[in-house]
Amino acid sequence: MTSTSTFISDQQHKENLELQLSMSPQTLEQLYEYGVSSSQSLKLEYFYYTNEQNKALSLSEPLVSLGYTSEFRQLEDAPGIYLITGWSTPVQATSDKINEWTAYMCSLGFKHDCEFDGWGTNPEQ
Template identity: 80%
Template sequence: MTDANTFISEQQHIENLASQLSMSPQTLAQLHEYGVSISQSLKLEYFFYTDAQSKALSLSESLVKLGYTSELGQLEDEPGIYLITGWSTPTQAASDKINEWTALMCSLGFKHDCEFDGWGTNPDQ
């Protein structure tokens, strides 16, 4: 049974983790097309959503402790929904490293009742 104040259930977390892990190889393939090698490390831009400022702040604090930048704000077009975004420290552009990082982000989000909504990067860093 899900608490009424829960933004992401355990089942949603499991499904999101599988979805995120399935998308990472496609994103990496595009980066490799742009000349990024698997030995290269890039800062990754991340995105999380949640339904309470306190949850967003808690996640943001945890991300900053990892050495990441973090910003949060309420969505204008969806009142009551918060976006947490920022940049990671450099992460190696190899599939195993990206999958480890993606799993960490999904778990960290779930711990703070936030949903990890994926990542992106700029190949020209």
């Protein structure tokens, strides 16, 4: 099945990568305020969007092969848009490790024409 339209352009990917890398340290600071320490490793919940089910499926496969959970569904309030979400394996809660992971997730998404929309976590794991 061939793609009908590109979901994320090269320029959008570059801008999104910059945005995600600027937001990760802020999220990490909030986690530190909740008592998370940089020596801890946390599972991270991730979010992607795309415009075709086959793209969501093609992204889910490498995520699952990394040991992550992954599921996707079409959004009810945005027909034709798919949300891909799941949980990573534990990532150390340091700026370096989180930014490395974030950059990887952005690149992996772009490779499958999906946009990485950030991450969250539960500090009580």
